Amino acid sequence: MSQSGVIMEFVHRRRRGAELFLLVLALAVGVGAYAAVGLGVDEEVPADIIGYGGWLAALVVVAHVVVRFVAPYADPVLLPVVAALNGLGLAVIRRLDLAEDTTFARQQLTWMTVGVALFVLTLLLLRDHRVLQRFTYTSGLAALILLLLPLVPGIGTDINGAQIWIHAGPFSFQPGEIAKLLLVVTFAGYLVLHRDALALAGRRVLFVDLPRGRDLGPILLMWLVSLGVLVFETDLGSSLLFFGLFLIMLYVSTERAGWLIVGTVLFLAGAMAAYRVESHVQVRVDTWLHPFDYYSDASGGKSFQLVESMFGMGWGGLLGRGLGLGMPDRIPRAESDFIMGAIGEELGLTGMIAVILLYGLIVERAFRASLICRDGFGKLVAVGLGGVVALQVFVVIGGVTRLIPLTGLTTPFLSYGGSSLVANWVLVALLLRISDHARRPAPMLVTDDEADMETTQVVKMA
Template identity: 50%
Template sequence: MTSPTETRADTTVIRALKKLRVPQTQRNRELWLLLFAFVINAAAVALVQLGANGAIDATFLIYCGGLTALVLALHIVLRLVARDADPFVVPIATVLTGLGIAMIYRIDLYWDEHGWAATSTRQLAWAAIAVVGAIAVVVALRNYRVLFRYTYLFGLAGILLMLLPIVPGLGADANADVWVDLGIFSFQPGELAKIALAIFFAGYLVRTRESLTSVGSRFLGITWPRARELGPLLVIWLASLGIIVLQRDLGTGLLIFGMFVAMLYVATGKTSWVLIGLLLASAGAFLASRVLPYVAGRFENWLNAFDPDLYEAGAGTYQLANGIFGLAEGGLVGTGLGQGRPWMTPLSQSDYIFPSLGEEIGLIGVFAILCLYMVFVSRGFRIGLAGQDDFGKLLATGLSFTLALQVFIMVGGVTRLIPLTGLTTPFLAAGGSSLIANWIIVALLLRISDAVRSRPRVVIG
């Protein structure tokens, strides 16, 4: 007779074998979406070449093929080590990255007879490094919960990264002190700092959630936290103001504060934290606009974008107004890839890449891009809501909200919905730091989503 122990062992082996034979549904769906993404990216580059030069240059398409191969390598790695990861995250990131490269290449073609040898080639190289970095994170970080052990180490790393630009000899010559110049290349440490701080916030809130959710005073139908629980929020608020003052970086200050408030709300479920955060953000913006000349200038340009005097001024509204003119020129369907004049707007490859795209692919095209961002963020929220543990839930939600807030700040700034700040549009804008950081976010979301589907529920904290 077979013993109960042997029977259970045989049953376990049979289940494991069945699981191996089951088709990788998530990965198959991802593969089809990736093939569609590759077609879109190749078509965008080809249309740029036809629109600008009337002929197709195979050289740059071959370069883009190298990036395609790396994305396929990431897909294969996911089949091997994270078969249950979300199937939509990588294809969306691939499409957005490819569209950004196509538009940067389009502007290069105007400024340089051999556009493939300018900014677009550097962007391709950075994109390749970013995808390789994502592969490394997926392979090395088998269990994302290990990050929870180093909560305060990530907090320290985030602070040090934020302080790097103001270290004498490291800061680059720019409008805002957000760049570090290493001689060979420059990078924005704030892009990596937002990931480190997201990990720190998630770990910190898991550890302190009980005290933050303690009963407070009820007023106007809302339970407000006690004064001693306001400490962490006030510290982050003051740190955000410090970034705005010391680095003249309004965008990063808003991003860090907004990320913390959002994660605080998810951790506690208390609406009062959101209201307090909005009040503090409004008070900080008002104080900064009254005390800091460059912030006051941003508000002045926002309110009077088409004032002739400001338009002609050195640091006036020329860039903002030209971006809006470009969007208006694009209309509903755009001028066509390679047939607009996006180069007329300063920084059209980086800060103003969204208006550049809007001019050539029109309102329908930019709405499609915004829908891609919306789906990406919604998948991140879904991963967070289905999280097995509080740390993973907060980390996925915080990273997704950070990307959503960054898109809102940039798109709102260039369309004059809000004052313009100095951030990058995720995946689209030229810049290696942003690409690497955003693909690391992709890798973290993949790891968390794989754990959600493949392992039993666990509680941390």
């Protein structure tokens, strides 16, 4: 502060106009892709383009208006990026519907409506993200209950070899998608309280301070929970996601590289044990290493999905065949597990890179919100939410491109699936709430200089 009592402070602009402009571009991507699908398949613009485009625009405008009034300082990039990804996903699912005579795109648009409704409710009801810290252990208990629900007889359902679904009347739901958000809140609240103890250094090995033995309890517990998800629910993707999420947040909280070493050792030990014990994991690894050996009918076609996706991406090349001009329907369940394979075939490597860059923007904006957030809990929640997106995208695209074994996770905002889409819209609402709090001007300060009260002036900088 200068002698005149003026405080120089950077104040973020609201940037809602920029958000609206970017949303128009996002709508152009979604509606344009939908029109391109109709032109590619039927050589004419879809007859329902006005109704579809109007409903998509209405959802996006409602989300924008709510953000404008209840979170005016929120990040202006997040919502347009999510809208573009969701619109592109709807168009690709519609393209697969036309080839397979299904109605997944209509159902996905319904789930998007539910997701936007919960997005709005989250922003309206949660005016301060710090309130969530009060529910640290309640969130953990709720997450544990949700993870156990698929194992309850009569409720849980085995779909495609994974016991991760529950049935409620005519609807099926994947509770692990909600559990990941609750676990972010639990991990953040716990690490804020115990950061100092977990950051203490133990024995030093090769220039790295390993954690103390007495502090290994939390990471061992999370390791066992992840193994339990893998063994009892046969869900490799969620197991990797939960353990990786905790490890990322633990490292960011303590800034100790020793935790990464301990986590890596535990991960490798768990992976080796799972490979030897779980036949499901063995199949995933074997088809990853030797996909063409398991492609034929003689082997049951265990790698048929992966190999067809590789053929399609190879056929798509750099620029792709064009929306509606490829044959992505040859890939089984392309609308969910392998939607990136369909995008690679019809939009090429260029389209895949564009999608990855959009995901990179979401993660970057989450980390930026974490950097400027004023409270430790908000910092960790933002890091955790960004980490959830980063981990999901890495393991999904890594599996489709054969960088790592397949895990069974869905691609956020692109893949067909109500559970994932709804949970990810709530995730974005939480990120916007944190960024709004972080970007708001600090409360005006008043200084007392030798009994003369001077009103503090805040100099706004663009």
